[in-house]
Structures are given as structure tokens and as C-alpha cells.
Amino acid sequence: MSGHSKWSTIKHKKAKTDSLRAAEFQKFSRELIVAAKLGGGDPAGNFRLRTAIEKAKAAGLPNDNIKRAIEKGCGAGNNENYEDMIYEGYAAGGVAVVVEAMTDNKNRTAGDIRSYFTKFNGNLGETGCVGWMFDKKGCITFKSGNTDFEKLFEAAINLDADDIIEEDDEIKVYTSFENLQSVTEGLEKEGFKSVTAEFLRVPQNTIEVTDEKIATNIMRLLEKLEEHDDVQNVYANFDIDDEIMEKLDI
DSSP states (O other): OTTOOHHHHHHHHHHTTSOOOHHHHHHHHHHHHHHHHHHOSOGGGOHHHHHHHHHHHHHTOOHHHHHHHHHHHTTSSOOOOOEEEEEEEEOGGGOEEEEEEEESOHHHHHHHHHHHHHHTTOEEOOTTTTGGGEEEEEEEEEEGGGSOHHHHHHHHHHTTOSEEEEETTEEEEEEETTTHHHHHHHHHHTTOOOSEEEEEEEESSOEEEOOHHHHHHHHHHHHHHHHSTTEEEEEEOEEEOHHHHHHOOO
16 A cells, blocks of 8 residues: 555564564553453454454464453453544654543643653644544454465455555555454454454555665654554654665664
């Protein structure tokens, strides 16, 4: 899919070599807690919980952690009250950034995120200032080695998927925001087992970044945002040439 977030690709490659930190495990646990709280603890009847479980398992979160998070969401000794929050702004070079967070203290989270934007030559904007530049999509991921691309392509198109691409060792099926659940379940009935199914924000257009200093500020901002405990996902509409990426001091 043209215009797919460069940042998501970089994170994906980075995850193959970096160990998953405790803070990242916490992000998955939070999503499990909220999903179970909103829709109940049975993944068969709670699509958000089901996709959260699949994503957590794919990242290596232990089954015991998953079970405890679901139990917390269902009320077992949990007094935490998380809210979904969206923050929008501009990184260096006018690159649009959308941050999805889950927090129990909105003032703390907003203050932290604003300081990160400022530190790396960007600015946090008002809600809606850049969100319109991204399309909300569904994305279902399959392992290439375990999947017949041609058969998957045909089945996905018949189920009204928007696009199918193969990159590295994965096949990604993109859907509209509304059709993610129906396409996921339809492909399962056809015998295709996905690794993850999730919602994404895909930029409509990308900004080419050719200045190394600007590129460094962008990457440092995104990494700092990702490291924050309350941040679940970060999306940006930049494109940095691989040769420049190799030169960056990050």
C-alpha cells in the first residue's frame, strides 16, 4: 500500500534485533485490561480483546501475563481507570504525527508528550490538526512461508479487502476500518490463520526528508514517544531514504 508509515516499517525491522522491554509488555497489558473491561473477558465475543491477545502473543507476552491482564479488566483487584487519548502535532520539517495513548493521568501524559515535541524541534497541536491526513485502516498480517499468496489474494478480494502486499517475510491484508472484523473472520473460515489483526492510521501522503538534522530530530522524537509508558502507537507521514537513515546519529 503506497503511503504506508515509514515509521512502522522501521519499528518492525528494529524489533527483530532489540529485546522487548518491560515497558512494552506493559503496553500490551494495558490494552488487554481496557479491552476486557469494555467488552468482557471472552475473546470469542470481544473482537478488540481477541486482536489484543493475538498481538501480545506475537510479541512474546507470556500467557500468564495475558491471563492476569484480562482478569484485571474483568474487575479482579483492578482500581486503574485508563482512558484512550489522541495527541496530534508536527515533528521537525513539518512531518505530521499522531500519538495514541492510554492513560490514567491525562495531565501527566499531555505534559510529557508536549515536552518531547518541543525538545526535538516540533510542536504539539490541537486535536484534529493532522489526524485528517491519515486514513484509519484495518491490517491483517500473515507469515509468507505459511501462506499461499495467490489464494489469500483471491479470498481477501472476495471479502472486500482494500489491498494486499507482501514485504519481507509477511503478507499484509488491508481493509477499511469498518471491515476488519468481517474480513479477519472470513479469511479464517477459508483456512487462513493470521498472526495479528489491528487498526492502523495510514498517511494519505508522505513528506520526503533529505536533511540529516531534521531526520535525526524526527527519529529521536518518535523513539522518545514510543518509550513512554502511556503511548500505545505512533504514526507519522515521513519518508527518509535508506542511505540517510544509515548516517543518522540515533
